[in-house]
Amino acid sequence: MVCCLTLTVVGVSWCSNAVTILSVPIFTKATNAPLAGTLRLTTDVASRVSVAVDDGYGSWQRNFYDFGTTHSVPLLGFKPNRTHQITVTAYDRQQNQDTPVQPIIFVTDPLPANFPNIVLLQSDPASMEPGYTLFRVGVHNELYWYVVIVDSSGEVVWYNVAPSTADVRRLDNGDLFMPWKTNFVEMNLLGQIVNSWVVPTNLPINLHDGVPTDHGTILYLSDAVEVVTNYPSSMTNSNAPRTTANVRYQKVVEISATNAAVLNTWPPINLLDPRRISYLIVSSSGSWDSEHSNAVIEDPSDNSIIVSMCMQNAVVKFSRATGQLRWILGPPANWGPAWQPYLLTPVGNPFVWQYGQHAPILTPQGTLIMHDNGNYRASPFAPIVSITNYYSRAVEYSINEQTMQVSQVWDYGRTNVAERLYSDHEGNAEPLPMTGNVLIDFAAVSYDNGKAPSSFGVTATMSRITEVTHDVVPQIVFDLGISMYANSSVTYKDCSVYRSHRIPDLYAHPALPVADLSVTCDSGAPLLEFSADDTRNYVIEASTNLVDWEEIGQAFESEQHNGDYTFNDDQSSALPARYYRVITQ
Numbered sequence: 001m002v003c004c005l006t007l008t009v010v011g012v013s014w015c016s017n018a019v020t021i022l023s024v025p026i027f028t029k030a031t032n033a034p035l036a037g038t039l040r041l042t043t044d045v046a047s048r049v050s051v052a053v054d055d056g057y058g059s060w061q062r063n064f065y066d067f068g069t070t071h072s073v074p075l076l077g078f079k080p081n082r083t084h085q086i087t088v089t090a091y092d093r094q095q096n097q098d099t100p101v102q103p104i105i106f107v108t109d110p111l112p113a114n115f116p117n118i119v120l121l122q123s124d125p126a127s128m129e130p131g132y133t134l135f136r137v138g139v140h141n142e143l144y145w146y147v148v149i150v151d152s153s154g155e156v157v158w159y160n161v162a163p164s165t166a167d168v169r170r171l172d173n174g175d176l177f178m179p180w181k182t183n184f185v186e187m188n189l190l191g192q193i194v195n196s197w198v199v200p201t202n203l204p205i206n207l208h209d210g211v212p213t214d215h216g217t218i219l220y221l222s223d224a225v226e227v228v229t230n231y232p233s234s235m236t237n238s239n240a241p242r243t244t245a246n247v248r249y250q251k252v253v254e255i256s257a258t259n260a261a262v263l264n265t266w267p268p269i270n271l272l273d274p275r276r277i278s279y280l281i282v283s284s285s286g287s288w289d290s291e292h293s294n295a296v297i298e299d300p301s302d303n304s305i306i307v308s309m310c311m312q313n314a315v316v317k318f319s320r321a322t323g324q325l326r327w328i329l330g331p332p333a334n335w336g337p338a339w340q341p342y343l344l345t346p347v348g349n350p351f352v353w354q355y356g357q358h359a360p361i362l363t364p365q366g367t368l369i370m371h372d373n374g375n376y377r378a379s380p381f382a383p384i385v386s387i388t389n390y391y392s393r394a395v396e397y398s399i400n401e402q403t404m405q406v407s408q409v410w411d412y413g414r415t416n417v418a419e420r421l422y423s424d425h426e427g428n429a430e431p432l433p434m435t436g437n438v439l440i441d442f443a444a445v446s447y448d449n450g451k452a453p454s455s456f457g458v459t460a461t462m463s464r465i466t467e468v469t470h471d472v473v474p475q476i477v478f479d480l481g482i483s484m485y486a487n488s489s490v491t492y493k494d495c496s497v498y499r500s501h502r503i504p505d506l507y508a509h510p511a512l513p514v515a516d517l518s519v520t521c522d523s524g525a526p527l528l529e530f531s532a533d534d535t536r537n538y539v540i541e542a543s544t545n546l547v548d549w550e551e552i553g554q555a556f557e558s559e560q561h562n563g564d565y566t567f568n569d570d571q572s573s574a575l576p577a578r579y580y581r582v583i584t585q
Contacts, residue, residue, distance in 0.1 A: 019092035020044045027075065027086060027104045032191025035078040035108060035158050039088065042070050043098070047090040048516075048531060049073060050562065055082040062507070063563040065533060067093070067515040076189050076506040077157045081110040091531065093516035095564065111156065113489040114139070115146065120154030121464075122479040128152055128467055129432035135441065135465065135500040136168045136178075137482055140492040147176065149506065154480050158506065160191050166207035167499045174508030179210040184218060189506065197260040203253050208294040216257045219296050219305075221250040224267065225287055228274045235277050238381045246287035247274055252296050252305060264320070268293070268307055271318055271325045276334050279376040279384060280311045280356055295359045306360060308370065313355045313379065315370070329368070329397065329406060330354065333379035344399060344406040351408045354395055358443075359428035359499060367409055369396040371427040371441065388450035390422040394429030394440045394468075412440065412474045421464060422447040428499040436470045437477060444496035454485050460493035465500045509535045511584040519580065528555065528567040528580060539583040540567050546579055555582070 025041040039051065049071050052061045055078070064073045071090075078084055086104040091097050116137050132152075138145040142165050149158040162168065162178070163185065169177045175194060176187045181204060186195035197218060199205055206221040213219060228247045234240030247269070254264040274290065282289050292311040299306055303320045314330035328335070328342045331353045335343060346353070356375035360368050372395045377385040393413030399406050413421060426443030444461035445453050452458045462483035468474035484493045517530040532538055538555040555565040572578045 018096045019047045019090050019098050021088075021090050021098045021100060025086075025088045025100060025104060027106055029106070030190040030192075033158060033160050033189060035080060035156070036074060036076045036190055037078075037106065038072055038190065039075050039086070039104075040072050041088065041090070043090050043092075045069065045092050047071075047092045050089045050091065051075060052087040052089070053078070053084050054087075055079060055084045057082065061562075063531075063534070065512065065515065065531060065563065074188070074190055078106065078108050079155055079157060080108050083107050094518065095516075095529070095531065111159070114144065114487070115159075116482050116484055116495050117486045118148075118150065118154055118156065119481040119483075120479075121481050122476055123152055123154065124477040125152045127435070127437075127469070127475075127477040129435045129437050129439070129502050131502050131504040132157065132506060133439070133465060133478075133480070133500055134168065134170060134176075134503050135497045136162055136166070137463065137495055137497045138165060139484060139495045140490075141494070143492070147178075149503070150480070152478070158189060160187075163187075165498075167209060168501075169212070170501060170503045171212065172508065173510070174506075177210070177212055179205045179207055179220065181205055181207065184210050184220075197255065197257065199253070199255060199260060200262060203251070203262065203265070206250050206293070208250075209296055211296060211298075212257060213298060217254050217263060218257050218260075219252065219254050219298070221293050221296055222253050222265075224249055224251050224269075226269055226274065231275055231288065232277050235279055235281050235380055247290045248287040249274075249291040250293035250307075252293075252307060266305065266318065266323055268309070268316065268318070271323070272309075272312070272314075272316065272328075273336050273339055276312065276336070277380055278311055278313050278334070279378065279380060280313070297360060297362065299362060301366070306362075306368075308357055308360050310356050310358065310373075313353070313357070315354075315357060315360050315368070327399065327401065327404065329399065331379045333382070341404075344404055346407070347405045348407040350411075352395070352411070352414065356424065358426060359430075361428075361430060363396070363431050364433075367396050367398045369394065369410075369429050369431055369438070371429045371443075372411075372413075373424055373427060374422060375424055387422075388447065390424075390447060391420045392423045392427065392442055394438055410470060410472075412438065412468050413442075416473060420447075420449050421445050423461070423463075423496075426496055426498050430499075430501060431470070432467070432502055437467050438470055438474075439465070439467045439478075439500060439502050441465050441497055441500040443498060444494075454483070454493070456485065456493040460485070461496055463495060463497035465497065467502075505535070509533055511536065514538070514582045514584065517580075517582060524573070526569040526572055526578065526580075528569065528582075530555070530565050530582065531563045532565055532582075532584070534561060534563050537585040538565055539585060540569075541581050541583060542569065542572070543579045543581075544575060544577055549581065551583075 030036040084106040089099040147162040183198040203222045210220040231245035249269040252266040291309040295308040317326040354372035356373035358371045360370040395411040396409040423442045442464040446458040465480040467478035541549045555567040558564040
């Protein structure tokens, strides 16, 4: 909880003089974010701004609490190909207001001709996690890509020509964080780069993942190559000769979020069997892609690192301090004797191993949830499952590190689903904090119930972003289809969504001090009034000596839900003095 305090003394009130907007409000469209812009205006006294927008199909309102005489606020959430009327109102500290007679007109352009087709297949807003869905979609093997935000009805409310082919995360301040090849960037929703972290040239960024931590660092993956003798020359022929080979893997790197200085590096290849094979391992550019790590996270409970290695069908955990291997989660085939003590043993039923997995996440319950792509569903040299029977799923495991056992807690996509989707690369499964639902990105669907998802064939992949309940029999509450099938401006028809995330709002909502608290006693009991962000709660505390404070209640928002709050103190009549403060929660 973050607390911000504002203090005043009972009985104080201010004279009321109406606020006046001095300059005609001006709205400027953002250069690199076509559905966003900046509103600017000035007032004669300190004021806050409220904006009401009507686009002919619907309306919405945003309240800002930046008390001052000069305002520059970002406006987000416009929709493409519409005429928006923007009505601006300024409120002073006594809630007097001024509204220009003429609204601002903002006409948005249609989406670009090469933009993917987004189709809402299902939506139950009452059961969904509130907020917006953020994702990065790439087209035609990353010929180009967009970062996109859609609302609960699947309508685009923000997009940008992305500078990254990888994941895009939202920071707590509302900005977007994404990796390039040489640096990480922070971009605000006006499309402006506000921060950059350049990595050392000898530790280039592997674009699969980059993770800002809560202790001022950034974790990422960096490609490296090691010469390995006695390496298998075939992943499918057990009698193939052994050879000396260049084996490609990914180091885990940690840099400072302050100055990008290298703090730690860990080479997981030294922990694992560099000669272990799977059906996914391929040779390219003169080296074998042996691990293909695609995600890295921390486990703060024991100061450790967890890495997803797609080509090994394995998720591994090791100590941050010592680099010591803790456990290996994945099919046990082809691990040598030295690694047997680290293999987790499955218990319970049902239980199915993951294959070609992506994006493991630690849940608040301590379980591990991930996207199980399902490539091959077998290890060398067992028979491969027919590709028409492949499926991808979200799967949740519980790991007991004392007994070295793993159980399957929950999954979606394997059985009892109307559509058995298979996506052979990318994707994620993200637990949602308010509802407990799971948001699943089937990144590049090539098979739907064993068949191509369109008449264009299995290479014309589409994406499905699906939100389901975390029940024994999950229910779909949101389903979005993203494809190039209906786009007549291009000849190629494939696209993929790297990962998807539910964000609570387009705006960040930091805990800020209340700026306009007033107290009046005209009717006997002190009346406290103030305006504040209605996404937060406001607790009133009182004192008679400015030293000892007690909570006396919570302020209530007005019926208009415009950020105006009131509180009546009916317990103060016998006190000679009363002081108040507001705690922002």
